[in-house]
Amino acid sequence: MSPTDLLLLRFLLACVGCVAAGLGVWSVMLLCRRCLPGVCSQRTPWLLAQCTIVAAFLLILLPHSERLRLLPPIEMDGGVSTHAVAPGQTAAPAAVATATDAPAKATAARPWLAVGAQAWLIVYLLGLGHSSLKLMLARRVLRGLAAAGGRLSAQDRHPGFADAPAPDAEVIEVDAPISPMLFGLLHPRLLLPAHLRGFDIAQQQMIVAHELTHLRRHDLHWAGAGVLLQTLFWFNPIMRLLRARLSWAQELGCDREVLSGRPAAQRKAYAAALVAQLRLRPCPDLGALAFGGASASTLAGRISLIREPGATARGPWTRLAAIGALAGVLGASLALQPALAWRADQIPATQPATQPTAQVDHAAAHAAPSAQAMASCTTMSDAAxxxxxxxxxxxxxxxxxxxxxxxxxxxxxxxxxxxxxEHAPLLPFQAGYIDWNPEWRAATDPSSWLKYSVVWYAQQVTAKLGAARFQDYIQRFGYGNRDVSGDPGKDNGLSMSWISSSLKISPAEQVTFLRGVVNRQLGLSPRAYDMTIRIMPTETLANGWRVHGKTGTAAPVLADGHDDPQHQYGWYVGWASKGQRTIVFARMVLDRRQEGFAGGRVKEAFLLDLTARLDSL
Structure with missing residues (x-):
C-alpha cells in the first residue's frame, strides 16, 4: 500500500467522522434550542456548530491523531513483498555484509478498503463539482437580475430610504416578483423589487432598514462562510441544516434591531410584509440575504418573535455552556473514531498463501533450506x-x-x-583480510566501516577487546542467545560468531537492544552512545522523521557447513526520531538470493512505506 492509499483512507475516515460529529452537533443544538432558546436565536452558535464539524474532519486527518482514539484500530494489509529468483538463474556468490544498497523491486498490496477510499474520492469530487455548478448557476441568476434592473442614484432615491443614511452598496430596482435582497461579498448590491413602492411607507422603511442592518452586521460574510462550508461538505446533510438555521438566526437578529422600540402596530405591519414577500419567487440558495427569505417551516416562529419578542439570553454562562457542549462533541467524535493500523504483510510473494505463521525450526531449515518456507518479520516499538x-x-x-x-x-x-x-583509528587493509567487496580493500576508519560493513575492521576491534571483555559486553547487552563461541572446533568466536555462526538474535530482541541504545541503559559511557549514533547511516523522510539504521546480509548455513547458495537473510534495524518521540524498529526477511544484497533490498522496501507507517502510529 502506497502513502497515497493511506492518505485516501484517512480522508475517507475523516469524512465518516465529520458526519458522525454532525449528528452529535445537531443533537446538541436541538437541546440548546429547547433549553437555551435565546442563545440559539443568535448567529454565532450556528456558525460555531459548522466549525465544530470542520474541526472534527481536520483533526482526524492530522498525523498522530490515532493516539487520541479509543476504539480498536482498523487493520490493513500493506506490507511489501519481494520477488524470487527464477529457477535456473545463477545465484550470486555468498556475501556476509551489506555494501552499496541495490534498489529493490516491490509491489504493494491494495486491500479492498483502499479501493473503496479511491472510489469515495471520485464520488466526492463529482459531488463537489455538482455543488459548485449549482452555486455558479445561482450566482448567474442574481447577476442577471441585477443586470436587468436600473441603478438608483442619489437624486431618485427610493421612499424606503427616507430616514436611512446612504448605503454602502449599489441599489438596483428590479421589475421582478422577488423579495428585497442583498448579495455580493466584494461588491454588495441591494435588489429592490418595483412592487415594493406599493407598500406602506413605514413598511418600506422597515424592509430597507432590515437589509441595511444585514450589511452593517457583515451578515453577507457569515452567510458566505456557511455556503462555502456547505459546498465543501456537501455529503454531510447536517451542514445544510446548520446553514439554514444560521440564516434564520441572521434574520431574527435583523428583526430585533429594526423593531427595537417600535409600537405593536408597526410590528404587525412588518409581519404582514414578511408574509406577503414569502409568496413571491424565492431567492437562490447561495447566501443572498432576502427579507422574505424565511421558509414556511420557520415563518410561524419568526412572526411570533416579531410580535412578542422575548428576552434574549446573552449571559456568558449560557454561551459557555453551548461552546462546552460543542467542544465535548468534538472530543467525543475524535476519540470514538477508529484508527487505521498499518499491518505489514506477513507472507512474501515467494511464500504460499496457505503457509502458517508459526515459528520456523531453523535447525531443520538449515538441513533442508530448499524446502523451507520464506520467513519475515516487521516489529516496531515506542522507545520511551x-x-x-x-x-x-x-x-x-x-x-x-x-x-x-x-x-x-x-x-x-x-x-x-x-x-x-569518526576517523580514528584509520586501519590499513592487509593481505589475508576478508575482501568480498571492493570497498573493503582500502584503509578504513569507523565511519567507512559502518557505512560499508567492513568485516575485517570489526574483527580488529573484537580481537583487541579479547574474549573475556567481548563476552562481558555481550552479557551486559543481553544480546540474543549470547553465544559467541563461533563455529564448533574452529575457535573463531571473536572473528565470526555473528556471521552465520553461533550468535543469533530475534527481531524482537533487536528492538529490545536498540531501546537500550536509545535510552542509554546499557551501562556504557556517554561517548560510546554519541559516537555510535554519529557514524550510523541516516535518512531524513519527507514527513520530517530522521532515521538511523543499519543493514545486514548473511546466508543460512547448510548441514555440510557451507553457505546456502539460494537464500539470504536481510536485516534493517534502527530507530526513527521526530521531536520528542522515537520509534525503534527491526525488519528481517529470509529471501531468495538475487543480485545485490538482501539487507539493501530490505532497507529499500522498508523505507518506501516507512513515512506512511510512522504517520499512522
Missing amino acids: SGKRLVHDGQCDDRVTPASTFNLAVSLMGYDSGILQD
Whole structure:
C-alpha cells in the first residue's frame, strides 16, 4: 500500500467522522434550542456548530491523531513483498555484509478498503463539482437580475430610504416578483423589487432598514462562510441544516434591531410584509440575504418573535455552556473514531498463501533450506514506553545478526577506547583480510566501516577487546542467545560468531537492544552512545522523521557447513526520531538470493512505506 492509499483512507475516515460529529452537533443544538432558546436565536452558535464539524474532519486527518482514539484500530494489509529468483538463474556468490544498497523491486498490496477510499474520492469530487455548478448557476441568476434592473442614484432615491443614511452598496430596482435582497461579498448590491413602492411607507422603511442592518452586521460574510462550508461538505446533510438555521438566526437578529422600540402596530405591519414577500419567487440558495427569505417551516416562529419578542439570553454562562457542549462533541467524535493500523504483510510473494505463521525450526531449515518456507518479520516499538506498535511475522525466531552486530561492536569499541572518533583509528587493509567487496580493500576508519560493513575492521576491534571483555559486553547487552563461541572446533568466536555462526538474535530482541541504545541503559559511557549514533547511516523522510539504521546480509548455513547458495537473510534495524518521540524498529526477511544484497533490498522496501507507517502510529 502506497502513502497515497493511506492518505485516501484517512480522508475517507475523516469524512465518516465529520458526519458522525454532525449528528452529535445537531443533537446538541436541538437541546440548546429547547433549553437555551435565546442563545440559539443568535448567529454565532450556528456558525460555531459548522466549525465544530470542520474541526472534527481536520483533526482526524492530522498525523498522530490515532493516539487520541479509543476504539480498536482498523487493520490493513500493506506490507511489501519481494520477488524470487527464477529457477535456473545463477545465484550470486555468498556475501556476509551489506555494501552499496541495490534498489529493490516491490509491489504493494491494495486491500479492498483502499479501493473503496479511491472510489469515495471520485464520488466526492463529482459531488463537489455538482455543488459548485449549482452555486455558479445561482450566482448567474442574481447577476442577471441585477443586470436587468436600473441603478438608483442619489437624486431618485427610493421612499424606503427616507430616514436611512446612504448605503454602502449599489441599489438596483428590479421589475421582478422577488423579495428585497442583498448579495455580493466584494461588491454588495441591494435588489429592490418595483412592487415594493406599493407598500406602506413605514413598511418600506422597515424592509430597507432590515437589509441595511444585514450589511452593517457583515451578515453577507457569515452567510458566505456557511455556503462555502456547505459546498465543501456537501455529503454531510447536517451542514445544510446548520446553514439554514444560521440564516434564520441572521434574520431574527435583523428583526430585533429594526423593531427595537417600535409600537405593536408597526410590528404587525412588518409581519404582514414578511408574509406577503414569502409568496413571491424565492431567492437562490447561495447566501443572498432576502427579507422574505424565511421558509414556511420557520415563518410561524419568526412572526411570533416579531410580535412578542422575548428576552434574549446573552449571559456568558449560557454561551459557555453551548461552546462546552460543542467542544465535548468534538472530543467525543475524535476519540470514538477508529484508527487505521498499518499491518505489514506477513507472507512474501515467494511464500504460499496457505503457509502458517508459526515459528520456523531453523535447525531443520538449515538441513533442508530448499524446502523451507520464506520467513519475515516487521516489529516496531515506542522507545520511551516500550509499547509494541507493530509485530508481524516470525519476530521471535533467532537468526544470525550479520552486519547489524556492528552497532554492538561500535559501542564496545568506543566504550573501551579502542575507537577514538569518526576517523580514528584509520586501519590499513592487509593481505589475508576478508575482501568480498571492493570497498573493503582500502584503509578504513569507523565511519567507512559502518557505512560499508567492513568485516575485517570489526574483527580488529573484537580481537583487541579479547574474549573475556567481548563476552562481558555481550552479557551486559543481553544480546540474543549470547553465544559467541563461533563455529564448533574452529575457535573463531571473536572473528565470526555473528556471521552465520553461533550468535543469533530475534527481531524482537533487536528492538529490545536498540531501546537500550536509545535510552542509554546499557551501562556504557556517554561517548560510546554519541559516537555510535554519529557514524550510523541516516535518512531524513519527507514527513520530517530522521532515521538511523543499519543493514545486514548473511546466508543460512547448510548441514555440510557451507553457505546456502539460494537464500539470504536481510536485516534493517534502527530507530526513527521526530521531536520528542522515537520509534525503534527491526525488519528481517529470509529471501531468495538475487543480485545485490538482501539487507539493501530490505532497507529499500522498508523505507518506501516507512513515512506512511510512522504517520499512522
